[in-house]
Every structure is written in structure tokens, then in C-alpha cells.
Amino acid sequence: MNPPSKSPSKPAVDSRRDFLKKSSAATIAGAAASSLVFPTISRAEPFQGTIRVGLIGCGGRGSGAAAQALSADDNVQLAAVADVFEGQLEGSLANLRKKFGEKVTVGDGEKFLGLDAYQKVLDSNVDMVILTTPPGFRPMMLEAAIKAGKHVFCEKPVAVDAPGVRSVLQSAQSAKSKGLSLVCGFCWRYHDARREFFNRIHAGEIGEIQSMFSTYYTGPVKPMPPASRRPEGMADVAWQIKNWYNFGWLSGDSLAEQAVHSVDKIAWAMKDIDPVSAVATGGRQIPANGGNIYDHFHVIYEFPNKVLCHLGSRQQRGTYGENNDYIHGTKGTGTIANGCVIKSESGNWVDGPELQTDMYQAEHNHLFKSIREGGAVNDGEWMAHSTMLAIMGRMAAYTGQKITWEEALNSTHDLAPDDLKWDSEFTPDEMALPGRTKFV
Amino acid sequence: MPRLQVPPVSSVSLACTLAFALAAGIASAAGDGAIDFEKQIAPIFEDKCLNCHSGEKPKGKYSMVTREATFGDGLIVPGDPDDGDFYWLLITEDEDEMMPPPDNGGPLPDEQRELVRRWIEEGANWPDGLELGKAKGPDFSTEIQPILDKLSVEDREKLKAWIDAGALWPVDNPDTVELAEKIRELIVATSVEKVAEEMAAYTETISTTGVNFDLVPIPGGEFVMGSPESEPGRQPNEGPQHPVKISPFWMGKCEVTWDEYGPFMVSDDRRSKPGAKIYPDPDDTIVDMVSRPTKPFMPMNFGMPEKGHPAIAMTQHAASKYCEWLSAQTGHYYRLPTEAEWEYACRAGTSTAWSWGDDPAQAGEYAWFLDNANFQYQKVGVKMPNQWGLHDMHGNVGEWVLDFHRSDGYASLLDSGKVRENPWVMTDKLYPRSVRGGSWKDSPVGLRSSARLGSDTKWKMQDPQLPKSIWYHTEPRTLGFRVVRPLEIPDAATMFKMWNSGVEHDGTQE
Numbered sequence A: 001m002n003p004p005s006k007s008p009s010k011p012a013v014d015s016r017r018d019f020l021k022k023s024s025a026a027t028i029a030g031a032a033a034s035s036l037v038f039p040t041i042s043r044a045e046p047f048q049g050t051i052r053v054g055l056i057g058c059g060g061r062g063s064g065a066a067a068q069a070l071s072a073d074d075n076v077q078l079a080a081v082a083d084v085f086e087g088q089l090e091g092s093l094a095n096l097r098k099k100f101g102e103k104v105t106v107g108d109g110e111k112f113l114g115l116d117a118y119q120k121v122l123d124s125n126v127d128m129v130i131l132t133t134p135p136g137f138r139p140m141m142l143e144a145a146i147k148a149g150k151h152v153f154c155e156k157p158v159a160v161d162a163p164g165v166r167s168v169l170q171s172a173q174s175a176k177s178k179g180l181s182l183v184c185g186f187c188w189r190y191h192d193a194r195r196e197f198f199n200r201i202h203a204g205e206i207g208e209i210q211s212m213f214s215t216y217y218t219g220p221v222k223p224m225p226p227a228s229r230r231p232e233g234m235a236d237v238a239w240q241i242k243n244w245y246n247f248g249w250l251s252g253d254s255l256a257e258q259a260v261h262s263v264d265k266i267a268w269a270m271k272d273i274d275p276v277s278a279v280a281t282g283g284r285q286i287p288a289n290g291g292n293i294y295d296h297f298h299v300i301y302e303f304p305n306k307v308l309c310h311l312g313s314r315q316q317r318g319t320y321g322e323n324n325d326y327i328h329g330t331k332g333t334g335t336i337a338n339g340c341v342i343k344s345e346s347g348n349w350v351d352g353p354e355l356q357t358d359m360y361q362a363e364h365n366h367l368f369k370s371i372r373e374g375g376a377v378n379d380g381e382w383m384a385h386s387t388m389l390a391i392m393g394r395m396a397a398y399t400g401q402k403i404t405w406e407e408a409l410n411s412t413h414d415l416a417p418d419d420l421k422w423d424s425e426f427t428p429d430e431m432a433l434p435g436r437t438k439f440v
Numbered sequence B: 001m002p003r004l005q006v007p008p009v010s011s012v013s014l015a016c017t018l019a020f021a022l023a024a025g026i027a028s029a030a031g032d033g034a035i036d037f038e039k040q041i042a043p044i045f046e047d048k049c050l051n052c053h054s055g056e057k058p059k060g061k062y063s064m065v066t067r068e069a070t071f072g073d074g075l076i077v078p079g080d081p082d083d084g085d086f087y088w089l090l091i092t093e094d095e096d097e098m099m100p101p102p103d104n105g106g107p108l109p110d111e112q113r114e115l116v117r118r119w120i121e122e123g124a125n126w127p128d129g130l131e132l133g134k135a136k137g138p139d140f141s142t143e144i145q146p147i148l149d150k151l152s153v154e155d156r157e158k159l160k161a162w163i164d165a166g167a168l169w170p171v172d173n174p175d176t177v178e179l180a181e182k183i184r185e186l187i188v189a190t191s192v193e194k195v196a197e198e199m200a201a202y203t204e205t206i207s208t209t210g211v212n213f214d215l216v217p218i219p220g221g222e223f224v225m226g227s228p229e230s231e232p233g234r235q236p237n238e239g240p241q242h243p244v245k246i247s248p249f250w251m252g253k254c255e256v257t258w259d260e261y262g263p264f265m266v267s268d269d270r271r272s273k274p275g276a277k278i279y280p281d282p283d284d285t286i287v288d289m290v291s292r293p294t295k296p297f298m299p300m301n302f303g304m305p306e307k308g309h310p311a312i313a314m315t316q317h318a319a320s321k322y323c324e325w326l327s328a329q330t331g332h333y334y335r336l337p338t339e340a341e342w343e344y345a346c347r348a349g350t351s352t353a354w355s356w357g358d359d360p361a362q363a364g365e366y367a368w369f370l371d372n373a374n375f376q377y378q379k380v381g382v383k384m385p386n387q388w389g390l391h392d393m394h395g396n397v398g399e400w401v402l403d404f405h406r407s408d409g410y411a412s413l414l415d416s417g418k419v420r421e422n423p424w425v426m427t428d429k430l431y432p433r434s435v436r437g438g439s440w441k442d443s444p445v446g447l448r449s450s451a452r453l454g455s456d457t458k459w460k461m462q463d464p465q466l467p468k469s470i471w472y473h474t475e476p477r478t479l480g481f482r483v484v485r486p487l488e489i490p491d492a493a494t495m496f497k498m499w500n501s502g503v504e505h506d507g508t509q510e
Helices: A013-022 A025-033 A060-072 A086-103 A117-123 A135-147 A162-178 A192-202 A236-242 A253-257 A260-269 A359-373 A380-399 A405-409 B011-030 B037-048 B067-071 B085-091 B110-121 B140-149 B153-164 B177-190 B258-265 B316-330 B339-347 B360-366 B492-499
Strands: A051-056 A076-083 A111-113 A128-131 A151-154 A182-184 A209-218 A277-283 A296-303 A307-315 A325-329 A332-337 A339-344 A347-350 B202-206 B211-218 B221-225 B242-246 B249-252 B398-404 B433-436 B452-454 B484-486
Touching: A051 A060, A051 A117, A060 A076, A060 A086, A060 A128, A060 A359, A076 A086, A076 A117, A086 A111, A111 A117, A117 A128, A117 A135, A128 A135, A135 A151, A135 A162, A151 A359, A162 A380, A162 A405, A182 A359, A182 A380, A192 A260, A192 A332, A192 A339, A209 A260, A253 A260, A253 A296, A253 A307, A253 A380, A260 A307, A260 A325, A260 A380, A277 A380, A277 A405, A296 A380, A380 A405, B037 B110, B085 B110, B177 B316, B177 B492, B202 B316, B211 B258, B211 B339, B221 B339, B242 B339, B249 B339, B258 B316, B316 B398, B316 B492, B339 B398, B339 B433
Parallel strands: A051 A076, A051 A128, A076 A111, A128 A151, A151 A182, A209 A307
Antiparallel strands: A209 A325, A277 A296, A296 A307, A325 A332, A332 A339, A339 A347, B202 B211, B211 B249, B221 B242, B249 B484, B398 B433, B433 B452
């Protein structure tokens, strides 16, 4: 498979400047950010020899990402791993060894357990790391990885709150100035059919976008077990991490963790420009069992020129399921449902089987090619942008207020301290109540 | 045990020994390597002694639950192991006296006896109010060792390596042959039809969801499986043609719809990758115990409607487990059709390319396919049925059958002169398995009665996890199934085998 020839997204320059300017990243970053745009380093050093990979977060997705990394280049090794659950770590290694044999070189001294295990992987002799822990840890780990000079693949979303997004922006900027490659797991941006679809939209085949509606109606993903299932003596933090999806400080809520794929397609359609504001409804109808996330949202993003983009999401069993996108333009429509279809005045287009490529492998092929060639690919800005868009929708739903992009981006609400320990007591925010929950 | 009946000592001497014990305890605790009762001694007692010396009727009327009972009247004299009888019982070689007795584990290892000796010597500290209980785990020498002795050297090494690596026990899966036996009991009690003459069309109700579906009887008989070389579009894997004999069964009139399969696919429970409930309930019924899919991360309809439309994107294993789940609540034995049963039912007595004849131009009356399906699956049961009342055998969605797909055709399966009877081609290999009938993506040639398709590992391409899910094929979007109910009820072992023949044990089997 041919890796994508260039970064899959080219945000409009103006919006990029605005995004950085409006976020406090610019001020935090200090002198290095005075130009408000990333320093232009088109090429870093090419890399020959073995690329040693560290896997941080050994769940099913992390193990899958490691498999894709090991398949992306002939001379690559899995050299170190980290997780908080020993069984998960060992299971992951066993599966990877079965599939890749000697490409997995992890010895007992390169297996790290605990909440600080990521730093031990970064301190070991690896060149690239895969960040696939629950998203709440992503900003902290990304910052440490870039500081340690590692190339990074990080899963979506890249943060769960605005301080996290600002941190990620800084880290992305730092990666660029260091010539490090950074690719993220908004996988559809690496799917050939979707890329062709959005290229055609951006080329004006359906004219100017007037509105968009995206759906993410599914069942629950990892429902919270009742409190009675909590093993005796297991502290809050351990229990919450074990059930991470159900806690906003770890997952970002269902909107930021799952439906963010659809949010990202809205961002993509709108060329990653900043929205003006968001209004949203949302709530929870299925018992949360102590978790604090919603099970449905409806967000209306307002973009310049009153272009309204709607997102409907739901995770309730036995309900109508759909994961589609409907774009209305001045000259036609674009639909992603069972395939991609464009209908316009000038004719119709349907994606063909040759465009149905393995996007998960493509992400890694793209990253490893960049590491080899010193290409310093950097998904940082748009991955932070799409994540922020989802967080903004959640803020609007939680508070019941209209939230502007600038407000959202500069929110000071940090969902959890960075120094939590495995055995810490920690009570997360209560389930939000629109109209009562304050915007912070 | 005469030696345990120790003459009483005076309260004065007991007080003296206690005072001594305190002094000795303090002195030795300050020294190097003091014995920690809770960590070093209690586990020995709980493992080796409490099994007999606890509860309402302790052996020899001697209980070791509390300090008071254990120490008795001078059995243990803190500070002097050789004074009380307790330690003597641990070291004597007299088989009538020794503790633990020879038939109950025998003497403690030297290290443990030494620990107990030192513990008594150091003052026999036993924290106030601390009570011991029977060790929770099994006894190693009498219960675990015999299991290990049964293992091969290689298996022992594997087990040891696994224990050394952290040894997390998998979630206990109640989905075993014993479960199949329980389901079979229900089936035997429920199924009233005994002979072919009693078979009639009926409507089944899935009791946990209230959804209905229809079945039609398929008479037993003989047919010619495969296609002649002269048939347009014929592939080599469709031959050679050969006679096959089939026993009677009922078959789903239509492909299984989302209405039927959806509630099975998405359950309320957290499940391990093999599909067992992570948090089982003591009240779980045989329906609850059947393994079910883990939750999909996205709608598996891929943007197509659900109500009245065929379910898709399941693995062969997921389809089989649906059949088991269905059986456990209806009391009728459902499974996937074998490849031979499927072709027999599809042909419905015909030997033409399609059950409607040899004219592809008629396809539109009987089938949803490339030219008329609008590039997606369509509602089941809308097109004309075949001669036996089955809809959509040709087209709409491809249908899983139970067999391994021998891509070189049937030649190697034939024993010259013999009619194959109820054949089922099975191996441990997972790819390819057979899919029949063609789909909305096919031209009429792909819908022929004899046309075969083999599954492919690429069908899981959009699953980003490792191991990949054993429940979903994300790729072809043309993959469904229908159920059959054989008239004859097989034994539980056969049921279990047929419900689990598509399982991927670790998701990496290819």
C-alpha cells in the first residue's frame, strides 16, 4: 500500500494563526512562540538503522497499533512496554510475539508497570513511542515524549480538557522545532476513500458548504459495572482507570472519546477552521453506576457565515444505529454512509473498491516513512483542533450555555490533577446538570 | 491423641510464663530477624493445621483458631519450645503422634519447623484478638501436585512460565459442553416432532426479545451437489458433481434480520473477548451463559437500514453462537446449515444454475443483486421464494454455512461409489470458511446455487485491535446467515462442536 504522499490535512493558514493566537499556548510557550506560527523546519535528519518502538498502553488498541508499527517498516523492533495492569501487558506481548517473533525484543528489564511506567519507557533506548493509554493521560505523556526526543504515534482524542489541548499544542510545536514526527489516530484522515471524498468537497464539487449533519448513534461501549463489583481494597484511581471510559477525566466523555471521529469529519469538511460557537443538549438516561459521562449529545457548531454543523450522538442499547455524514453545499450534496457519494450539478461520484484501504496501517506507514526520511510530519495542530471541537461541544451540553470557541479554548477547567497515584482517593466531578453546572 | 491432654497448670505459673513471654518478645523483636506471626507463622498454621483443628468439631477437640485455644494449658510455653508438647509433635518421628499426621500431609518442611521453633523461642507472640481461619487455597501436596503429575514435561514448563509471568486466570467461561447438555435437556423436553410427517411450517418467538421469525420444513432426500462444467460462470471449486443424501430439517424462511440478531449482538454486560460475562450473576440462566459478542465500536450496519433488513458483518463463530443463544431460549435445536444442506435447500429439487432456471434475466424477480439493490442490502422476504418457500437464497446477503472451504472443490472428499450422507467438512483452520448464495454486490453468476465463496483474513481489516475481535468481520458488508433446525436431535457433544467450530481462541489464528 502506498503511504499518503503528504500530510492528510492542510489547515488554512489564517485559521492556524487564529487557533494559536486565541489559545494561551502562545503565551505559555514564551519566546519560541512569538511568531505565532510554527517554526518552519521542512526536513529533519533522515534515520537509518533500527527504529526501536516503545508501547505505552497495552490494551487491544495499543497492541493493534504496535502490530501496525511492526508491519510498517522492515527494520523496526518493539523494545519496551508500559501498562498499569500486568496481565494486560503480558497478554499483549504474548500476542505480539506470536505474530512478530524476533521483532519483539522486550526483555524483563524493558517491561514497566505503574502510572509512572511511561517515563521509564521514555528513559529507555527507544526512538518512537505509541501513546494508547486512556486519553486523560495523553497531554502529560505527549509532553514527556517530545521532551525526551521521541517520535510519536498517539491515539485520538489527544486531550480531555482545554488545559490538556493547550499542552498538546505546545508539545506539537516543540516536536516541530525538534524535527520529530507526530502522527495521531484520527484514522479516517488516512482512509483513501474519505480523503478523495473530502478532496472533492474542498475542490468545490458541491459548492460552498451550507450545513452538515453527522451521526454517531451506537450502543454503549464499556458500560460501568455496579459498585458491588469493585474488589475490596481497590482505591478510587485504580477502579476508575479499570473502567476508564465511564469517567470524563480519563475518556473525555463519549463525545470526545468515540463520536470525536464524526466531530473530526466536521472539522475536516470545514478545512479545520475555527468555529464561532457551540450550543448543545445532552444527558444520561441509562444508569451511570457511579460513572460521570453522558450517553447522548446533540451539538450545533456555528461556523463563520452561519454555517451550522450538527452532531448527534448516542450510546444506548436497542436504539437506532447510524454513523453517517450529510453535507449540503450550494451545488450539491456529499454523503458518507455505506460508502462515499457526491451528487452535484456536474455529475455524481461514488467511491470504488480500490479506495477501501487499511487506514490503520496507512497511519503507521505514513509515520515511519516520515521518520526514515526526516520528514517531521506533524498532525499536532489539527488533532488538537478536532479534540477541542469535541470538548467544546461537551462544555456546551454540560453547562447548557452557548460557548464561544475562544471561551472554550481558554477554559481553565482541569478535570484531574497530574499527580494522582494508583492508590489515591479521587472523587471526579459529579455528573453535569445543564443550567446548574458552571462553565469554568 | 493422648499427648494433647495436658495436665492443667496453675494460674500462677501461667502468669509467670506470660511475663516472660512479653520480655522475650520485646528483646527478640529488637534483634535481627524477629519472627512475624501474621506473615510467617499464621500462614503455616492455616495451611497445614486449621483444616482439622478448627470449626465446631476440631479433631482431638483441639482448636487452633485463637491464641488461648492453641496455647492450651502449657502446650506452648512462650520462650521454651522444648517445654510444651506443641513443638514436640512437629518434630517427633513417631508416626502415631506426629503432626500433621502422615496421612494428612506429614511433617512440616524443616524450614517451617525451624520458624515455629524460633517463634516460640522468641516469646510466641500472637496479637490480641487475632483469629486464624482455614487457608482459602487448596492444599498443594494433596490437591495440586496430583494435577501437575498428570501434565507432560512440556505442559508443566508452559504452566510454570505462565505463573512466573504473573498468571492472571481468565474469566471463567460457563459456555462449556455442560452448558450444551443443559440446553439439550430443554430441547429434548420441548421438541415434539419425532418423524418427518409431523414437520410443518411454524413461527418461532425469541422469548427474551419477543421477536418472531418463520421456518419452513425441508424434506429429507438426495440431490446432486455442485455444478456441471458446462454451466456458464462455473468455477472449478464447484465440482465434481456428486450425490449427497440429506436428512430432514427446518430452515429459516428468510435471512436472520437485525431485529433478531441485534439484541443478541449488543448486550448490557461487560464481556471478555471470548464473550463471557466479566461479572456473572449467580442467577444467570442457560441463555445468559451463552457467549455473546463484545460491543462493536461503531454501528455494524455501515449506514444501511436495520428494521426488516438482514444482519451482517458477523463472524461464522458469532452466527453459530447466535444459534446456540436461540436454542437455549426456544428449546429447539438451531445451528448454521452445513454447506450441503444449504445447497440442497437452495436448489429445492432443481438442477439448473438458479432455482428459477437457467435464465439470468429472471434474476430481478427472485434476487437482490448488483443491478437492482441500489448498492446495499434490502428488506428480506420481498422477492419471490424458491420452490420450498425460501426467500433470498440467491443474493441480498451471502450466507455463512458451517463448513471449511476446500478451495480445490469436492474431489478429495469423495469415496467412489458412496453417497455422502449429511456431510460436514471441518478442520481446525479458520480460513477459509464457506459462504453461499452471493449478495447485493454480485452479478447473477455469483448468485448461482452452486457458487461458493471462502472467507479471508482481510475481512477484519478495519479492526484496529490486537487480538482482533472474534465476533466481527468489518469488511465485506455482504455477510449474513440463516438458521436451520435438524429434525434429529444430536448428543450434546455434537451440538457443542457445531456451535463452536468457528471460534478463534486468541484472535490471531489464521
